[in-house]
Amino acid sequence: MEIVNDGAFVPDSEGYEKIERWNSENTKKLADHYKAIIELLGEDVSREGLLDTPVRVAKAMQFLTHGYNVDPGKIIQSAKFKEDYRQMVIVKDIEIYSMCEHHMIPFYGKAHVAYIPNGYITGLSKIARVVEAFARRLQVQERLTVQIRDCIQENLNPLGVAVVIEAGHMCMQMRGVQKQNSVTTTSAFTGIFLSQNKTREEFVHLIGTKLH
Template sequence: MIKEIRSYNRIEQYDEETTTILAENYKSIIANLGENVNREGLQKTPERAAKAMQYLTHGYGLDPLEILKSALFTEDHKQMIVVKDIEVYSMCEHHMLPFFGKAHVAYIPNGKIVGLSKIPRIVDAFARRMQVQERLTDEIKNCIQDALEPLGVAVVIEAQHMCMCMRGIQKQNSVTTTSSFNGAFEKNKTRKEFISLVSNKLS
């Protein structure tokens, strides 16, 4: 697993034992697909794939709740705070193919705010795991709720899934949108305000 320093900045260090085990498995997979693992272009592919997979799933080594708690501030602000167009890259747990898109996150403070950079960080921490989009949406919302205890949280994710574009039904332009709301955002007026603020990015 990729090691993380306490400031949550990723560093390019990989566990040697994990890399070796994964590389051997990738080598077997490539061979069983009918390829020659010894030809020039594939000789280092198992190791590269092993490191890539560790990076794509490095969210397992992060604690999203602690990331948020590391930058909480007392502030008497009662209006909606929105962070939109957060890039999302994740791995579908059903076919181990990527899905990617944008997340839009909002909360209404109740005496505490969080450093704005921490919201994209927790989105990434949850996304860099084996996921389904529905659970990812809920996990982001629940983490913000647990850390800040705000008046409400709203999360919308829109993403394209390679398991739909590259295989199966093969619909290249399909976009999946998921949402999760609680507290004040369960009221239609508040929810509409949030949607209007990000509507230029939502279909």
């Protein structure tokens, strides 16, 4: 199966290079489907502005759903360290861009994630990467919230996990009910965040406080 490299980029003299890799077989199949879709919508796929659109969309959709090829549990396990720290760790305002599975239209917003270690911590960037891995799939916000919570709980076994997601859904904003300013909030908790109101309230207070 051929892998195509695309978009090599060297921004400075230090040798940094970014290469995007695409599965050529999947890209061609997707592009063929998108070409047919564009034609069914009444457009002329042979005109200049649309000549490369099917391939561009095929690549874009593979990027927007690349979370299927990522194991979030391995992300946590790759940076799991013993540490005697039992206070709350919060990574908040993690940007989320995902695709609603009902209409394949984006929803976007922020995730706030906290856990209380029980002998182990993980790299802070790994929390954001777990969020990204689950977000880059066809999703519903409710499931996304629970998947993030469960992944951290299962791989770190902390005293508790808390996840809150706030998102705007373009399926509500640009079609259907067309309410532009609506925001959906979902939450999921385990352990201490469920059993101790003060801990949960502290988390809610901290994610709503600007400390910087």
